[in-house]
Amino acid sequence: MLQELAIKEGITLPEYKTTSNGASDVPIFSSTVEIGGSSFMGDVAKSKKQAEMNAAKVAWFKLKESKSSHCCHLLLVLHPLEL
Numbered sequence: 001m002l003q004e005l006a007i008k009e010g011i012t013l014p015e016y017k018t019t020s021n022g023a024s025d026v027p028i029f030s031s032t033v034e035i036g037g038s039s040f041m042g043d044v045a046k047s048k049k050q051a052e053m054n055a056a057k058v059a060w061f062k063l064k065e066s067k068s069s070h071c072c073h074l075l076l077v078l079h080p081l082e083l
Contacts, residue, residue, distance in 0.1 A: 002035065002056040005063060011036035014059065016052050031055040036063065 006013050018031040029051035032041045040062060042054025 002033070002060050005060060006035055009036070009063075009067070014056065016055065018048050018051055020048070033059050035059055038062075 002014050012035060014033045014035040016031055016033050018029055020027045020029050022028040026046075028044050028046065029048045030041070030044050031048070031051035031054065032039050033052070033055040034040075038059075040055055040059035042051060042056070042058050045051040045054055
């Protein structure tokens with residue numbers, strides 16, 4: 001989903017950086033995704049895949065929120081008396 005959003009918005013594709021901490025038999029993964037010049041960190045997880053999904057969810061929601069507020073700001077600038 002995040003990759004599709006990046007393509008749709010014309011921003012750089014997501015790049016993940018994932019680290020593993022803890023004992024080798026019970027690792028804890030932490031992932032950060034960089035997209036569109038911003039970095040987003042998700043919750044830690046028991047698997048690399050889940051950690052990356054957590055980071056992607058944070059990025060997706062923040063980017064959608066940012067797009068929404070940018071859209072509303074443009075409406076205020078373009079049509080301040082109509083709102």
